Amino acid sequence: MNFLAVHRFRRLASLFLLGTMPWLAPPAWAEDPMWFKLNGLPEVSTGVEVDGSWENNRIGGANSTYDHLFITPLVGLRTSGSIYHPNLLTFDLDGDLGWGWDRSTSTSSGTSQTQKGSQFVNRYLTQVNLLETKPYNASFFAAGDHTHEDYGSFDSFTVDSSRYGGRVNWDNSTFSLNTDFGYRNESNSGFTGTSEISETYFNFVGIQKRPSGLTTLTYHINQFDNTLNSSNSPSSTTSTSLNQSVGLSDSESFGQRKQINATTGVSYSQAEFTGQRLEAVNANENISINHNPKLDSYLMMNFGTYQLDPATANNFQGSYTVRHQLFDSLVTSPDVHGSYQENSSTSSSSTTSRYGPGLAVNYTKRLQSWARRTVGSANVADHVDENSSGSTATVIAEPHVLSVSQTPVFLNQPNVIASSIQVITTGGILLTEGPDYQTIPSGNLTRIQLTVPVSALVAPLLVNGNLPVLVNYQSDSLNNAAYEQFTSNNQIRLDMFGKYGVYGRWNWSGNNAPPGTVVESLTDLVGGADYYWNWFRAGAEYEDYNSNFSQYQAVRAYQNCNFHLDDRSTLSLNFSQSYYSYANDGTQTQFLFLSRYNVQLLASLALYVEGGASSLNVLGSETIQGAARTGLNWSRGKISVRTGYEYNNQYTSTGSWSQELVKNRFFLYLKRTF
Numbered sequence: 001m002n003f004l005a006v007h008r009f010r011r012l013a014s015l016f017l018l019g020t021m022p023w024l025a026p027p028a029w030a031e032d033p034m035w036f037k038l039n040g041l042p043e044v045s046t047g048v049e050v051d052g053s054w055e056n057n058r059i060g061g062a063n064s065t066y067d068h069l070f071i072t073p074l075v076g077l078r079t080s081g082s083i084y085h086p087n088l089l090t091f092d093l094d095g096d097l098g099w100g101w102d103r104s105t106s107t108s109s110g111t112s113q114t115q116k117g118s119q120f121v122n123r124y125l126t127q128v129n130l131l132e133t134k135p136y137n138a139s140f141f142a143a144g145d146h147t148h149e150d151y152g153s154f155d156s157f158t159v160d161s162s163r164y165g166g167r168v169n170w171d172n173s174t175f176s177l178n179t180d181f182g183y184r185n186e187s188n189s190g191f192t193g194t195s196e197i198s199e200t201y202f203n204f205v206g207i208q209k210r211p212s213g214l215t216t217l218t219y220h221i222n223q224f225d226n227t228l229n230s231s232n233s234p235s236s237t238t239s240t241s242l243n244q245s246v247g248l249s250d251s252e253s254f255g256q257r258k259q260i261n262a263t264t265g266v267s268y269s270q271a272e273f274t275g276q277r278l279e280a281v282n283a284n285e286n287i288s289i290n291h292n293p294k295l296d297s298y299l300m301m302n303f304g305t306y307q308l309d310p311a312t313a314n315n316f317q318g319s320y321t322v323r324h325q326l327f328d329s330l331v332t333s334p335d336v337h338g339s340y341q342e343n344s345s346t347s348s349s350s351t352t353s354r355y356g357p358g359l360a361v362n363y364t365k366r367l368q369s370w371a372r373r374t375v376g377s378a379n380v381a382d383h384v385d386e387n388s389s390g391s392t393a394t395v396i397a398e399p400h401v402l403s404v405s406q407t408p409v410f411l412n413q414p415n416v417i418a419s420s421i422q423v424i425t426t427g428g429i430l431l432t433e434g435p436d437y438q439t440i441p442s443g444n445l446t447r448i449q450l451t452v453p454v455s456a457l458v459a460p461l462l463v464n465g466n467l468p469v470l471v472n473y474q475s476d477s478l479n480n481a482a483y484e485q486f487t488s489n490n491q492i493r494l495d496m497f498g499k500y501g502v503y504g505r506w507n508w509s510g511n512n513a514p515p516g517t518v519v520e521s522l523t524d525l526v527g528g529a530d531y532y533w534n535w536f537r538a539g540a541e542y543e544d545y546n547s548n549f550s551q552y553q554a555v556r557a558y559q560n561c562n563f564h565l566d567d568r569s570t571l572s573l574n575f576s577q578s579y580y581s582y583a584n585d586g587t588q589t590q591f592l593f594l595s596r597y598n599v600q601l602l603a604s605l606a607l608y609v610e611g612g613a614s615s616l617n618v619l620g621s622e623t624i625q626g627a628a629r630t631g632l633n634w635s636r637g638k639i640s641v642r643t644g645y646e647y648n649n650q651y652t653s654t655g656s657w658s659q660e661l662v663k664n665r666f667f668l669y670l671k672r673t674f
């Protein structure tokens with residue numbers, strides 16, 4: 001045989017085998033279907049929960065105590081798996097079940113009563129995912145918990161909750177449909193009383209996608225049932241609210257460079273509470289045009305109509321603004337704007353039209369390498385026409401944000417009728433004056449602020465210490481006049497060496513209204529300084545607010561220290577102080593201190609210590625609060641331990657009346673997993 005021919009044959013055979021080996025290899029099958037599969041053996045755990053508290057409530061000379069001890073053995077189970085196939089249905093189950101010994105003793109007016117019994121503890125979280133890898137998928141959950149929460153108000157609330165619901169989604173390249181629905185029941189118990197919220201909700205979001213825009217349809221409905229029992233009254237009050245809204249919006253980009261963007265929206269909302277119904281219809285149009293890298297223009301139009309039978313309110317706003325960046329450091333924004341508002345009720349009606357030009361200027365300039373100067377000014381000149389009949393004006397759904405920091409919030413209109421005020425959260429929950437908020441006359445204006453300490457109803461609704469609300473009210477502030485109003489808001493700031501800053505603000509409003517017209521003129525001066533360096537930040541400012549409606553002077557300061565002591569521990573110290581002096585209305589002072597220390601002592605052992613105090617004095621009513629907490633978290637292998645101690649103290653006095661609440665709490669959670 002020819003040697004060259006044999007060599008060629010072997011070479012061709014080798015290439016053939018290399019090419020066919022992938023086809024000859026056994027196929028890599030996907031996971032076989034199984035009607036029921038667990039991801040390993042279930043994880044079983046046992047443990048014990050110990051929770052003890054000692055409370056003392058002193059009102060004047062009367063003293064009462066309440067002691068509670070709760071010891072519960074727990075058995076837990078945690079597992080996950082799938083049914084038929086992981087791509088069809090997966091599930092996760094995690095829960096603790098316990099039946100424990102419960103003992104409580106209450107003492108009041110020389111009498112003592114002890115109750116012994118048992119208490120059921122059930123913590124669980126169940127999650128089911130259906131078609132998780134598909135564009136159309138769903139998930140369902142059920143959960144229950146018993147825990148303690150600090151909402152930033154120096155009061156540790158005991159929270160018992162149960163909830164269940166689900167989510168259904170369908171998403172592809174052209175549209176997205178999403179719904180979520182469920183029910184929750186949450187009970188909060190603290191110094192200020194107890195609050196139980198039950199909510200049933202349903203939300204829908206549908207989005208139609210296009211290369212140059214999208215259309216969105218939304219629907220939302222929820223029902224709240226709120227039961228509040230304050231610490232000063234054994235009686236409870238229950239309120240129910242039903243809220244729903246539907247909205248449609250469309251956004252589109254036009255032009256060769258997609259330099260034109262337009263957004264159109266319309267919505268309808270309805271809120272029912274205490275036999276009343278608040279209805280609102282809103283429509284808006286926003287158009288922005290990027291003419292060139294330094295020139296933009298904006299058109300805005302908004303219409304809203306509100307009805308709180310028998311009162312109605314309609315308003316329209318529009319503006320056209322041009323933004324021009326003449327230099328890198330200078331931006332000017334001239335505009336023309338106008339608004340029309342119409343209010344009516346059984347006792348009065350009023351119309352207000354306002355239009356005019358405005359000019360905003362912002363200038364930022366670096367001075368050498370060590371300083372930067374920022375100057376801003378916004379000026380408006382308006383012509384105002386007001387016409388009215390009757391004796392009172394009705395205001396519907398005026399937005400405000402209340403804060404636990406007690407920053408003054410004034411209702412917009414002067415001469416408010418205090419008995420007509422209604423404060424509603426943006427979620428539709430009607431708040432109660434006294435337990436939830438306070439109204440304080442301040443000259444011709446009215447201040448509203450959260451009651452401190454915050455109520456058990458308000459505490460879980462706070463977001464970073466703030467609560468957005470809508471306010472309905474009536475006022476004796478009707479005018480029949482035409483006048484010009486001028487407004488100027490100016491600020492200047494100088495930053496030096498990347499550490500120091502000094503600033504000033506001057507806000508002014510004047511008018512040529514006829515004598516007897518109820519319209520505000522004001523001068524508001526603010527000056528301050530701040531400092532930042534590594535772990536330390538501090539600032540202070542002074543404000544002189546002088547209006548024909550209300551006057552006050554304020555001093556505000558803060559000092560924050562944040563230390564990374566080493567790679568295992570952190571320490572923070574936060575102080576704030578504020579002082580307000582109101583003309584003929586007394587003073588308001590608040591001092592706040594918070595400190596937190598966290599350290600990882602060992603890989604398996606962590607320690608935390610927290611403490612703080614606050615003092616608030618409003619028109620002679622004083623509230624002093626203090627809290628301290630410490631605890632250990634330890635885990636090693638399959639054993640975990642959490643234990644800690646909490647102390648809370650609250651003292652309130654008004655004139656000769658005083659109340660002091662003291663609470664001590666100890667807890668221990670021990671868990672062993674098998």
